[in-house]
Amino acid sequence: MLWLYLHFPHLLLDHIRRTSENVSALVIVEGSGQKVIQACPTAQSMGVKVGMRLKTAISLAPELGIVRADQQQEARILEDQARWLYRYAAHIVLVPPNGLLAEVGSLQRLYGGLPAVWQIVEEVLHERQLTAWPGIGHTPLAARLIARNGKGECTLDKNHILRIIGQMPLLTAEFDERTCTRLQRLGLNTLDEVFRLSPADMARRLSPETLAYLQKIQGSRPDPQAPWQPAHYFRQQADFVQDIERSQGLLFPLQRILSELEKDLCWRQQDTDSLLLMLQHRHAEPTRLRIRTSGPEHRAEAFLNLISLRFEQQPLQAPVVSLRLTVKRFLGREAPGGQDLLGESQDLKEAWHTLMSRLQARLGENALKQLAPKADHRPEQAWSASEVRRTSRVAATTTNQLPQRPLWLLRGPQPLTEIPQAWFTGPERISGGWWDDRRVHRDYYIAQLSNGQLAWVFRDVREGWFVHGWFG
Amino acid sequence: MSEILNTLMQDARIWQGHRHNKTTQPAEPTGYPVLDNQLGGIGWPRGALSECLLDAPGIGELSLLTPLMQRLSMAGKTVFWLNPPHTPYAPALARENINLDQVVMIHTQNKGDLLWTLENCLRSPVTGLVMAWPGKLATREIRRLQLAAEAGSNVCVLFRERRYAEQNSPAALRLELEPGDQQSLKVSVVKRRGSWPGQRCSLAMARRAGLLHSEATRVVQGPWPTSAR
Numbered sequence: 001m002l003w004l005y006l007h008f009p010h011l012l013l014d015h016i017r018r019t020s021e022n023v024s025a026l027v028i029v030e031g032s033g034q035k036v037i038q039a040c041p042t043a044q045s046m047g048v049k050v051g052m053r054l055k056t057a058i059s060l061a062p063e064l065g066i067v068r069a070d071q072q073q074e075a076r077i078l079e080d081q082a083r084w085l086y087r088y089a090a091h092i093v094l095v096p097p098n099g100l101l102a103e104v105g106s107l108q109r110l111y112g113g114l115p116a117v118w119q120i121v122e123e124v125l126h127e128r129q130l131t132a133w134p135g136i137g138h139t140p141l142a143a144r145l146i147a148r149n150g151k152g153e154c155t156l157d158k159n160h161i162l163r164i165i166g167q168m169p170l171l172t173a174e175f176d177e178r179t180c181t182r183l184q185r186l187g188l189n190t191l192d193e194v195f196r197l198s199p200a201d202m203a204r205r206l207s208p209e210t211l212a213y214l215q216k217i218q219g220s221r222p223d224p225q226a227p228w229q230p231a232h233y234f235r236q237q238a239d240f241v242q243d244i245e246r247s248q249g250l251l252f253p254l255q256r257i258l259s260e261l262e263k264d265l266c267w268r269q270q271d272t273d274s275l276l277l278m279l280q281h282r283h284a285e286p287t288r289l290r291i292r293t294s295g296p297e298h299r300a301e302a303f304l305n306l307i308s309l310r311f312e313q314q315p316l317q318a319p320v321v322s323l324r325l326t327v328k329r330f331l332g333r334e335a336p337g338g339q340d341l342l343g344e345s346q347d348l349k350e351a352w353h354t355l356m357s358r359l360q361a362r363l364g365e366n367a368l369k370q371l372a373p374k375a376d377h378r379p380e381q382a383w384s385a386s387e388v389r390r391t392s393r394v395a396a397t398t399t400n401q402l403p404q405r406p407l408w409l410l411r412g413p414q415p416l417t418e419i420p421q422a423w424f425t426g427p428e429r430i431s432g433g434w435w436d437d438r439r440v441h442r443d444y445y446i447a448q449l450s451n452g453q454l455a456w457v458f459r460d461v462r463e464g465w466f467v468h469g470w471f472g
Numbered sequence: 473m474s475e476i477l478n479t480l481m482q483d484a485r486i487w488q489g490h491r492h493n494k495t496t497q498p499a500e501p502t503g504y505p506v507l508d509n510q511l512g513g514i515g516w517p518r519g520a521l522s523e524c525l526l527d528a529p530g531i532g533e534l535s536l537l538t539p540l541m542q543r544l545s546m547a548g549k550t551v552f553w554l555n556p557p558h559t560p561y562a563p564a565l566a567r568e569n570i571n572l573d574q575v576v577m578i579h580t581q582n583k584g585d586l587l588w589t590l591e592n593c594l595r596s597p598v599t600g601l602v603m604a605w606p607g608k609l610a611t612r613e614i615r616r617l618q619l620a621a622e623a624g625s626n627v628c629v630l631f632r633e634r635r636y637a638e639q640n641s642p643a644a645l646r647l648e649l650e651p652g653d654q655q656s657l658k659v660s661v662v663k664r665r666g667s668w669p670g671q672r673c674s675l676a677m678a679r680r681a682g683l684l685h686s687e688a689t690r691v692v693q694g695p696w697p698t699s700a701r
Contacts, residue, residue, distance in 0.1 A: 348548075351596060351597050352550070352596075354596075355596045355598060356576075358592060359589060359592060359593075362585065362588065363578065363580060363581075363585055367578055367580065368576060368577070369576070369577045369579075370572070370573070370575065370576060370577070371560060371562040371565065371575055371577060372572055373563040373566045373572070379561075382562075383559070383561060383562035383563060385577070388576055402563050402564075402566060402567040403563075404567075404681065404682040405561055405563045405567065406530075406564060406681070407534040407538075407560065407564045407568075407680070408530065408556075408557075408558040408559070409559045409560075410559070411559060424681060424683050425682065446682075446683070448655065449530075451528055452528075452530075452531050452651020452652075453530035453651070454530050454531070454532070454655055454681050455530060470529045470530030471530055471532070471535075471680045471681045472529050472531075472532065472533050472534035472535065472680075
């Protein structure tokens, strides 16, 4: 087994920096807000140092962007990193707060050697604008020690790895303070010197936990790691240093998230038809937007178009602190065949979905309707309007059995205000609805009014005359 | 003659009064040979606006379009109804053999949305026919729609009130519809490309209510007791 450890020295900083367009000086402060714990290069060039008091930092760089560290947020960001790493390696372990462990020994044949694996990881890190110190070790702890000390090398040689670790001073080997002083009192300064003690000696002089720790580094004691499993949904969040007041400003971070979604969907070989966008505000309830497409979709561009249409319709209620995009609904992707059974090409189908999604995004989901006849004798109940859907069902064949009906149906019967000029067919008695309290008992006639309109009129039980439709 | 001028003549954007040109502009037959003849043998222009001007619904204005709707919807093209004044009645459409899967009805809240929707529908390759009841439109807005229609190659029919017949319009085809004798529809061409307007014809539309000329009225009993009202 060979392990790759990725140590992210300032993950939160990287996360925030890549979601904002214009990069100004930025620091992360600890929970209590007193001390700087991470500083971006711009801030560092202005003299801000890690460990500095916040007040000093602000006086050095007045325009400083400040973000407070948040454990939950860090855990979430770490998981985001695991998600992309999962595309390259199967066995991943999260090491909170800022490390990832991946088993790479089994990947060598897949990628063609360890250097290739190393190169891929470095490329992806670069692409994602992430700072990470990689380290390779024959045990998880060895990899971790090497990575955290920035001594990472692409090597397979176990002895070489042990030599690197051996040279490390005790202080960097992450012993607790008491063990460290005790070892120093024994006159031991590097790990190598500790390794050279015999196990019996060590057990007598040191605590059993320390022995186990040392053996785990060396690899003489098993150190099982439970693999992390990716959740079956997509979730990404962008946090902003400064509140975003106009929706236009949300499109830049969204574009990045959506292209990540596109990659994720491609990788899953799936599509989706609904996105959930949550905008967090500082002093108000979060805004939740559901973006629906009318069919399976995976292109980032299409999603972005729909979202920007939605933003045009619905201005922001309050400045946005962070946004989160969640996708929980995944659909199987259809094989891109040239033509399906109906002779409909893929392009046309896609164009149809794009058009419907665009219209729905701007007009609202209820603005578009598809019509269908229903088996009922009452004219009001004999049709239905439903949401638009691309169906491939063959048109009903019983069309000639349908009775003669007008092409226009009024939304409700209108009183007949004049005496018709001519009468045609009738009466057609329609009576029913005793089963659902929408009783209809009418005699229908076709009649022509004085201005030439051909009307569908009826007389109800109370001898009232109404127009119910026009033969358009 | 220059090439540009030739093209313009071919598309019938420019025409000479003494000559009756056969145009080559793309079009869809109306399904009524009489009307096709009046329209230079072609029918509804594609990639251009058409206007139907009428006073009141129920004179056969939809039946004028049912052959086209039927053909396009069966060919897998979508037929849009934008802001129809009443409900298009599904059983009647199904009876006309129109594929209802391809019929989409859209209602918009304001004129901005309406124009935007129309433009989007017109530019899409999936659209076959757009029927819209836009109400009052400024010439500038019709011009905008005309440009959108040119971008696609669909038939777009605007239904407007007859009083707009006097108003100037950039639409390629303008028809005035009036009810005629025996439930027929009188169509007069107010404007068309490539020739003089002013043609008139009368289309038999009695079929839309299942009536035939020869047949006497089939009312079983005079249902209108005049004394009762």
